[in-house]
Amino acid sequence: MAESTTFYCLRCQNRFPVQYDPKEVKERSCPRCGSNSVRKETPAAAETQARSPSVKIG
Amino acid sequence: MMDAGRHPKVELLTDSEVEEISGFVGNFRARIRRKARYVDEKACTSCGECAKVCPVVVPDEYQQGLSSRRAIYLPFPQAVPSSYALNMSDCLGVRPIACGKCVEVCDKKCIDLDMEDRFLDIEIGTIVVATGLDVYDPRAQDEYGYTRFENVITSMEFERLICAGGPTGGHLIRPSDRKTPKRIGFVQCVGSRAPARAAPYCSNVCCMNTVKDTLLISEHDPDAVSHVFYTDMRAFGKGFEDLYRRSREAGVRYVRGLPGHVKQDPKTGDVRVTVENTLTGDLERYEVDLLVLSVGLVPKKNGGNKVKELLALSSTSDGFLLEAHPKLKPVDAPTRGVYFAGCVEAPKDVKDSVTQASAAAARAGALLAAGRVKIEAITAEIEREGCNFCGRCARVCPYHAITESDKKRGLYPVVIQAACAGCGTCAAECPNDTITMRHFTDLQLLGQVDAILEEKPMEKVVAFACNWCSYAGGDTCGTSRLQYPPSVRLIRTMCSGRVDEDFVWHAFEKGAPLVLVSGCHFSDCHYISAVTWTQQRVEKIWIQMEKLGMRPERLQLDWISAAEGQKFARVMRQMDELLKQITPEEVEQSKKAVAEFLRQKREKLEKRKAKAAEGAGALAAAALEKS
Amino acid sequence: MVQKLPRIGVFVCDCGLNIAGVVDTAEVSRYAATLPGVVAVIRNRYTCADPGQNEIKKAIAEHNLDRVVIASCTPKIHEPTFRKCVAEGGLNPYLMEMANIREHCSWVHQADRAGATEKAKDLVRSSVARATCLQPQDEAIFPVTGAALVIGGGVAGIQAALDLGDLGHKVYLVEKEPTIGGIMAALDKTYPTMDCSI
Numbered sequence: 001m002a003e004s005t006t007f008y009c010l011r012c013q014n015r016f017p018v019q020y021d022p023k024e025v026k027e028r029s030c031p032r033c034g035s036n037s038v039r040k041e042t043p044a045a046a047e048t049q050a051r052s053p054s055v056k057i058g
Numbered sequence: 059m060m061d062a063g064r065h066p067k068v069e070l071l072t073d074s075e076v077e078e079i080s081g082f083v084g085n086f087r088a089r090i091r092r093k094a095r096y097v098d099e100k101a102c103t104s105c106g107e108c109a110k111v112c113p114v115v116v117p118d119e120y121q122q123g124l125s126s127r128r129a130i131y132l133p134f135p136q137a138v139p140s141s142y143a144l145n146m147s148d149c150l151g152v153r154p155i156a157c158g159k160c161v162e163v164c165d166k167k168c169i170d171l172d173m174e175d176r177f178l179d180i181e182i183g184t185i186v187v188a189t190g191l192d193v194y195d196p197r198a199q200d201e202y203g204y205t206r207f208e209n210v211i212t213s214m215e216f217e218r219l220i221c222a223g224g225p226t227g228g229h230l231i232r233p234s235d236r237k238t239p240k241r242i243g244f245v246q247c248v249g250s251r252a253p254a255r256a257a258p259y260c261s262n263v264c265c266m267n268t269v270k271d272t273l274l275i276s277e278h279d280p281d282a283v284s285h286v287f288y289t290d291m292r293a294f295g296k297g298f299e300d301l302y303r304r305s306r307e308a309g310v311r312y313v314r315g316l317p318g319h320v321k322q323d324p325k326t327g328d329v330r331v332t333v334e335n336t337l338t339g340d341l342e343r344y345e346v347d348l349l350v351l352s353v354g355l356v357p358k359k360n361g362g363n364k365v366k367e368l369l370a371l372s373s374t375s376d377g378f379l380l381e382a383h384p385k386l387k388p389v390d391a392p393t394r395g396v397y398f399a400g401c402v403e404a405p406k407d408v409k410d411s412v413t414q415a416s417a418a419a420a421r422a423g424a425l426l427a428a429g430r431v432k433i434e435a436i437t438a439e440i441e442r443e444g445c446n447f448c449g450r451c452a453r454v455c456p457y458h459a460i461t462e463s464d465k466k467r468g469l470y471p472v473v474i475q476a477a478c479a480g481c482g483t484c485a486a487e488c489p490n491d492t493i494t495m496r497h498f499t500d501l502q503l504l505g506q507v508d509a510i511l512e513e514k515p516m517e518k519v520v521a522f523a524c525n526w527c528s529y530a531g532g533d534t535c536g537t538s539r540l541q542y543p544p545s546v547r548l549i550r551t552m553c554s555g556r557v558d559e560d561f562v563w564h565a566f567e568k569g570a571p572l573v574l575v576s577g578c579h580f581s582d583c584h585y586i587s588a589v590t591w592t593q594q595r596v597e598k599i600w601i602q603m604e605k606l607g608m609r610p611e612r613l614q615l616d617w618i619s620a621a622e623g624q625k626f627a628r629v630m631r632q633m634d635e636l637l638k639q640i641t642p643e644e645v646e647q648s649k650k651a652v653a654e655f656l657r658q659k660r661e662k663l664e665k666r667k668a669k670a671a672e673g674a675g676a677l678a679a680a681a682l683e684k685s
Numbered sequence: 686m687v688q689k690l691p692r693i694g695v696f697v698c699d700c701g702l703n704i705a706g707v708v709d710t711a712e713v714s715r716y717a718a719t720l721p722g723v724v725a726v727i728r729n730r731y732t733c734a735d736p737g738q739n740e741i742k743k744a745i746a747e748h749n750l751d752r753v754v755i756a757s758c759t760p761k762i763h764e765p766t767f768r769k770c771v772a773e774g775g776l777n778p779y780l781m782e783m784a785n786i787r788e789h790c791s792w793v794h795q796a797d798r799a800g801a802t803e804k805a806k807d808l809v810r811s812s813v814a815r816a817t818c819l820q821p822q823d824e825a826i827f828p829v830t831g832a833a834l835v836i837g838g839g840v841a842g843i844q845a846a847l848d849l850g851d852l853g854h855k856v857y858l859v860e861k862e863p864t865i866g867g868i869m870a871a872l873d874k875t876y877p878t879m880d881c882s883i
Contacts, residue, residue, distance in 0.1 A: 010600075010611045011632055025590040027580040027617060034625065035632065037615045039600060059866055059883060062843045062858060067850035072860045076836055084829035090859055120871060133864040136883045143863035180857055183830040186849075188842035190867055214871065221873035270876040297877035365836055400841025408840055408875050408882070415841040419848030422833050426854050429829050435779060435822030476827050497779055502818040509814035510807055518807070525761075533759045536788030544800035547807055548789060550760070627793070 010037035063138040071178070072099075072139060079368040082459070082477035083395030084183045084431040094173040096144035097130070101168035104132055104140050108160035108169060116148050118225075122215045125225035130160050130169070135223065144169065184395050184422040187379065188415065189365055191401040194249030194353040199256060202245055202351055207322035208234040209329050210349045213244075213267060220274050230278055232348040234327040239282070239347035242275055243331055244268045245317055246288040250354035259376050261354035262405040265292045268352050269302050272310040284310045285344055287317055287333055295409070313342065320349065355405040369396055370458060372586050378404045380581065389418045392586055393457065394479070395431075397421050436480035436497045436552060438473045444492040445470055446670040451484035451493060456586035460484060468677040481585035482556030486595065490666060491560075498551055500558065507565050510547045515569040516642060519546040519633045522561065524554045527578035527619050534623035535630075542630035545637055546574065553577065555588030560656075562599055562613060567652045571640040572612050574633055579617040589617070606651040612640065691817050694725040694750040695809065696741055698732035698757035700787055707791040709802045713756065716806045720813045724748050732757050733766055741767075742774035751776065752816040756784040756809050777821030784812035831855065839867025 005020035009030035016031055020040065028038050062068055071090060078089040097108075112128035120127075120134050129148035132140070149171075150157040161169045193214055196204040204210050209232045211219075222228035232239045246268060250261040265288070272284040291312060293302040306312065319332040331344045357377035366373065371391055372380045379402050382390035389397050399415035400406065406414065425431065440451065440460070447465035452458075459477035463469055473484075485493040491500070510520055523529040529550050535542075551557060554577025565573050575596055583589040593615070600610035614636070616629050695717040699705035710728055718726045725748040729737040732755060744750060753771050757763065760783040768778035786805040794801035831854060835846045838860030846858040858865070869875075872882040 011614065011636065025593060027593075029617075033632070034628070035614070036617045037611075037613075039597060039610070059843060059870070062838070062846055062865060065847060065850045065856075067854065068846050068856045068858055070838075070858050070860075070865065072838065072865060073863050074859045075861045076834075076859055082827075084827050086830070086834070088834055090857070093861075095863060122871070133862070134866075134870065136866075136870070137864035138866070139864070141863075180832070180834065181830045182832045182834040182857065184833045186833060186835040186842070186845045188835060188837035188839060188845055190837055190839045190841070193868070217871060217873045224873070266876045270874060270879065273879065274874060295877065301877045397845075399835075399845045400837070400839060402837070402841075408869055408872075411839070411841040411869075412844045415844035416848050418841075419845045419852070422845070423849055423852040423854060426829060426831055426833065426849075427852070429831070431827050431829055433825045433827065435824045437825075475825050496822055497819070499818065499820075502815045505814035505818050506811040509811045512810070513807075529759075530761060533761055533785075533788040536759075536792040539792055539795070541793055541795060544790070544794045544797055544804040547804070547811065548785075549811070630793075 006041045007038050008041045009033060009035055010039065011035040015041065059136065059138045063140075070139065073143065074178075076365060076368060077177070079185070082474060083393075084425065085476065086182050086185060086395065088180050088182060088185075090178040090180065092176045092178055094146070094175050095141075096146065096149075096169060096171060096173045097142050098166075098168035098170065099139045099141035099143075101166045102141035103166060104142060105165070106132070106142070107163045107165070108142060111159040111163050113157065113159065114148050114150060116145075121225045122212075122218050124215060124218055144171075184397070184425050185369065186397050186399050186415075186418050186422055187365055187369070187371070187391065187402055188399040188418075189358055189402045191355050191358050191378075191405065194256065194261075194356050196248055196351050196353055199249075201255075202248065202317065202320045202349070203322065204351060207320070207329060207349075208232075209322055209327055209347065210320065210351065213264070213271065213350055213352045216271060216350045220271070220278065228278075230275065232327070237327075237347070238279065240279070241346045241348075242282060242284045243329065243344060243346035243349040244271065244284065244286045244352055245349065246286065246352045247316060248351040248353045249356065251289060257354055257356060257376065259405070260292065263407045264352040264354060266295070266298055266301065266407065268350075269293065269298075269305045271350070272305045273301070273308060276308040276310070285331075285346060286310060286312045287331070288312060288314060289316060295407075313344075355401060358402065369393055370456060370586060371396070372583075374581055378402065382584075389414055389421055392584065395425060431476070433476050433478075434480065436495070437475050437478040438480070438482065438484050439494045439496060440471055440473055440484075441492045441494065442470045442674070444490045444667040444670055446490060446666060446673065447471075448489060450487050450489065454483050454487045454591055456481065456483070456588050465673070468681065479585055481553035481588040482551065483553065483585070483588045483591050486556055486558040487591060490663065490670065495556060498556055500560070503549060503551065503561060504564055506549045507561065507570075508568060510549075511565065511568040511570055516571055516640075516645065517545060517637075518570070519572045519574055519637055520565045520570045521546050521548050521574035521576060521633070522551055522554065522557045523548045524577040524584075525550055525552045526584040527582055528554070528576035528616070528626070530620035531618040531622045531626040534620060535626040536623075538623045540623055540627040542627045543634040545634045546630050553583075553585045553588045554592040555585060557592060557595070559595055559599055563652055563656055566608070566612070566648055567656060569645055569649055571645050572614065572633060572637050574614045574616065574629070576616045576618055576629070579619055582619050602655070606648065606655055608648045608651065609644070611636065612648075691722045691752045692724045692748065692750050693720075693722045693752040693754060693813060693816055694727070694741070694744050694748060695720075695723055695754045695756065695813065696732050696737070696744075697726065697728045697809075698737070698755065698786075699728065699730050700757060700791075701730065704757070704787050704791045707795050707798055707801050708786055708805045709798065710805075712802055713786070713805050713809060717754075717756075717809050717813070720810055722752070722817050723813060725750065733763050738766075738770045741770055745771065745774035745776060751780065752819060753781045754784060754809065754812045754816050755781065756786050756805065756812070758787040759783075759785045759789070779822040780816070780819050782812045782816040782819060784808040832857065834859065837867070838862075838865030840869040842867070
């Protein structure tokens with residue numbers, strides 16, 4: 001079953017909600033920068049994210 | 059239709075379904091289930107005596123349930139083959155007390171209630187998929203009261219009511235009181251162009267079908283008035299605009315706007331339609347005797363899907379089958395030797411269906427006429443040495459081109475060369491590195507990575523791009539002269555599915571600050587579903603990068619289509635920007651961590667290979683003993 | 686895998702000014718000559734034109750080349766051209782590799798000549814490295830069974846079956862209902878000519 005999960009973008013560090021079903025492999029993109037380098041946010045990911053620079057949008 | 063029944067080269071198999079398909083381009087095998095018809099179609103003369111005595115009365119599907127038929131019936135007078143058929147689920151014959159009246163009355167003795175399904179195995183070189191589509195069922199969304207109001211009907215029901223071969227002999231009547239309607243309304247886009255509720259796409263045929271219907275009405279009854287409630291009238295084909303003009307000249311009123319409210323008067327049976335005219339902005343009310351819902355076309359649910367699975371075909375987001383290339387190979391399926399004809403690929407009218415069918419026949423005919431098929435030498439090969447029968451290659455192959463392995467019987471997986479399309483997913487996924495991808499070997503691709511990183515690695519992004527989409531997107535970008543910084547170095551693979559985890563690790567070990575993996579959007583993947591493995595692999599590497607203390611940001615992923623030159627340029631600019639934020643210190647640090655990780659990985663692989671070799675030795679010994 | 690050092694010929698294309706207008710092709714050619722395995726470098730105004738192709742064939746014979754790298758446009762356009770060209774020169778067509786220094790370089794870095802030239806050199810080096818490991822390949826040929834299966838007996842299936850039959854091929858037309866005709870048979874008249882559907 002799909003449930004709302006937080007994803008984050010490995011390019012612009014945007015966080016966004018996604019209807020996520022672990023059994024389903026789906027194409028996903030960041031609603032802000034359009035990158036497909038997005039992944040489910042885990043505690044480890046949140047930690048590295050805090051010290052990561054990102055691409056400026058605009 | 060008649061021609062197809064008579065053509066000496068065409069073997070007509072009605073009441074039949076494809077059960078199994080195997081093989082590859084030029085060499086397919088299929089098993090056809092020939093369902094029992096219970097009537098010998100060759101002996102039947104369609105005299106109809108059987109139906110006269112049949113006691114079972116059921117709704118007639120052909121007439122949209124507007125009239126009835128018997129359990130034994132001729133689908134319609136012009137049916138091909140011209141033979142009655144017995145629908146066993148309607149018949150009393152199988153019930154405890156057999157009826158058998160039809161058998162008694164048949165002079166030709168061509169009815170056999172004990173007939174059973176038979177199977178036919180055939181060998182063919184090519185397959186044309188023409189499984190068609192379904193018509194939208196307005197019961198799903200009862201927005202216009204189809205289930206509540208008798209005088210609200212679908213355009214398919216209208217076809218039968220106006221047809222000389224229909225239940226009324228072509229006299230248009232309305233269901234509630236069988237009166238001839240004088241005011242007829244049509245609602246367009248029922249089930250189409252409604253992303254939130256039904257199909258998001260335009261069904262292509264409904265506008266012109268309604269235009270045709272309004273002209274039929276004025277031919278039948280010049281006094282009748284038609285109203286068409288529409289979103290946009292689309293009359294784009296040859297002769298279409300002309301027909302549309304004739305319809306307006308015949309007095310048909312076109313109202314721009316879809317009804318917001320529909321109600322049937324219980325006393326008079328008349329239907330009241332409230333609509334916002336989007337041209338004037340006024341709320342308008344219309345009274346009609348009959349309201350026709352112009353229903354859209356939807357992908358086939360049953361039957362169509364089975365063939366789709368049998369042939370490993372994929373569909374676009376709208377549910378219709380995906381062609382090999384939208385412009386250059388519009389009738390080719392991604393699976394070689396398979397072609398599409400008609401609405402299975404997209405909604406289309408009779409003319410377009412016929413055109414596409416002839417195109418599909420030409421494509422299929424060219425293959426058959428050639429008599430032989432050449433397979434590009436970009437295919438996978440599996441080495442037995444090191445294989446431990448894990449079966450992963452066969453599981454990930456989008457084309458089912460790899461045979462199942464069986465450790466107990468010593469059966470190694472084998473790549474069926476003609477079925478392999480060359481995506482390289484198996485080679486990337488094989489945990490024991492026993493698969494060689496011809497013309498895109500590990501050695502060749504790693505050689506490119508090394509060459510790129512030999513000098514000034516900190517200034518470069520190593521990027522893998524699939525041949526069909528991302529690499530072509532780069533070409534489109536070039537053709538359009540869209541500018542971006544020169545920091546990215548592309549390595550071409552046929553599919554992003556070819557990008558082995560080890561390629562990425564190798565790049566990091568050699569000091570790549572940033573790696574990009576790019577491929578087709580999921581719906582464009584030229585290897586059906588190979589791209590889904592790319593994504594899963596990249597996600598796996600991200601997790602491992604974190605474990606090694608690396609920022610996962612240093613591995614980027616993008617889906618860029620051949621048309622997306624703009625996106626390609628944007629991604630290249632973003633890569634350049636990310637590259638500037640990666641420090642030499644972190645690259646040095648990760649080089650060591652990755653080197654150590656790869657050393658351990660290789661050690662484990664060696665152990666597995668040694669074990670596999672042991673197993674293979676034991677197998678060989680067992681085989682020797684047996685002989 | 687590689688037994689001996691290969692003999693690679695690199696052909697750098699100016700493509701008129703399309704490439705040479707931005708990338709210093711002379712510099713790229715000089716650089717290519719320093720790469721391991723490269724025994725001949727030839728710069729051409731238009732490599733894909735007949736004179737350019739003849740130079741490739743001539744060089745294969747003269748320098749006893751066993752690999753060819755062509756630094757020009759995208760392989761999506763001229764890979765078939767150059768595969769055929771090297772085959773005519775006596776090499777297996779799979780021993781040819783292209784470096785895309787036009788669509789992926791000169792056309793997209795027009796304001797950065799130095800950067801574009803550096804990138805072009807890298808792309809050539811990458812292609813030479815790949816070429817070093819290329820192996821001759823044979824394209825497999827399989828016979829084709831002379832019959833077709835058409836699944837679905839609607840208007841499209843009927844037309845495809847008839848055309849294939851008229852071409853002289855055996856056709857199996859499979860329909861799950863008791864009659865062919867599909868949805869078309871349930872229509873009264875069809876637009877735009879208002880004729881009968883059956």
